[in-house]
Amino acid sequence: MTELADRRLLLVHAHPDDESINNGATMAAYAAQGVHVALVTCTLGEEGEVIPPALAHLAAEHENTLGAHRADELAAAMKELGVTDHRFLGGPGRFRDSGMMGVEQNHRAGAFWSADVDEAAALLVEVIRELRPQVLVMYDPDGGYGHPDHIQAHRVAMRAADLAADAGFRPELGPAHEIAKIYWNRVPRSVGERLFAELNEHAVAGLPWAAAVLDDVPGVVDDDRITTVIDGRPQVARKAAAMRAHATQIAVEEPWFALSNDLAQPLFDTEYYELVRGPSGAAPGEREHDLFAGLPFDRPQPHSETDPETDPETDPETAPDTDSTTEER
Numbered sequence: 001m002t003e004l005a006d007r008r009l010l011l012v013h014a015h016p017d018d019e020s021i022n023n024g025a026t027m028a029a030y031a032a033q034g035v036h037v038a039l040v041t042c043t044l045g046e047e048g049e050v051i052p053p054a055l056a057h058l059a060a061e062h063e064n065t066l067g068a069h070r071a072d073e074l075a076a077a078m079k080e081l082g083v084t085d086h087r088f089l090g091g092p093g094r095f096r097d098s099g100m101m102g103v104e105q106n107h108r109a110g111a112f113w114s115a116d117v118d119e120a121a122a123l124l125v126e127v128i129r130e131l132r133p134q135v136l137v138m139y140d141p142d143g144g145y146g147h148p149d150h151i152q153a154h155r156v157a158m159r160a161a162d163l164a165a166d167a168g169f170r171p172e173l174g175p176a177h178e179i180a181k182i183y184w185n186r187v188p189r190s191v192g193e194r195l196f197a198e199l200n201e202h203a204v205a206g207l208p209w210a211a212a213v214l215d216d217v218p219g220v221v222d223d224d225r226i227t228t229v230i231d232g233r234p235q236v237a238r239k240a241a242a243m244r245a246h247a248t249q250i251a252v253e254e255p256w257f258a259l260s261n262d263l264a265q266p267l268f269d270t271e272y273y274e275l276v277r278g279p280s281g282a283a284p285g286e287r288e289h290d291l292f293a294g295l296p297f298d299r300p301q302p303h304s305e306t307d308p309e310t311d312p313e314t315d316p317e318t319a320p321d322t323d324s325t326t327e328e329r
């Protein structure tokens, strides 16, 4: 039987903060279980906006020192999640934040969006062949919401997964390794709709923000695309603390948060995935509750002892795969 410490999970993200927003509860849950959780971040987020006025001087258009500051924010966030293996793709600053789609920074020398995918993927192959993860998590092909660095992170991660498994590819980077399961970050539409209804009904008046719209949330798909649900409620305080550590990018007022656009959105304590490669560990018509499900491990996984208190209509395990899913943020 493979020990927990032999389980290795690799996540690939574009900027410091994406990991906490998308997967903070999952990362904290597995780290707490003794699983080796590794994060590769592709840029330092140098082109980000800055929320606290006192830090505005860091921005690219001023001192251009935001990248180093965000690397420190990320280190603080990793401490909150209990994650100790964190790397920048090709080393800090190898690829620069490309800015939002369409801006001139997209084509600037060193921009991640302009990088050669195979060249960047080879750098990730080296990490994959060293770490030898059973599970890889990344964005969907649209990068969740169309940000060029997110799209590029998806392309590089999928390409690297294929190249790492090819024994004929760059043998000097280590023995070939095939990643058993690949997941994309997702949000089930019905959960998003319900949480935004709550946000608009009860919360916006009390928040210093306007309400975002569901389309602003990365990776929203119809419920039937959701294969895996990680109940992160025991970890949500860690997730919120990690998001707060990214203070230049995120303002948190649990159970909500806002980016520098001041648009409120739910801070999800349940995190959702679509299995796109590898064996499902769930019975037909049911969802997994563990990213390692279906692999040769037979130990209980990071999933709260009791399933979320759910109304039968919304529990994905009992309701038909229509628009009802699990319940929590």
Ligand SMILES: CC(=O)N[C@H]1[C@@H](O[C@@H]2[C@H](O)[C@H](O)[C@@H](O)[C@H](O)[C@H]2O)O[C@H](CO)[C@@H](O)[C@@H]1O
Binding pocket: 015, 016, 017, 018, 045, 046, 047, 048, 049, 097, 098, 099, 100, 147, 249, 259, 260, 261, 262
């Ligand atoms: C969550 C995420 O991917 N953030 C990116 C994004 O930042 C957004 C961008 O500055 C946009 O203009 C704002 O309205 C929005 O509030 C920000 O979240 O793009 C940045 C530049 O590439 C990037 O640094 C940041 O991490």
Ligand SMILES: [Zn+2]
Binding pocket: 014, 015, 018, 147, 150
């Ligand atoms: Zn990002």
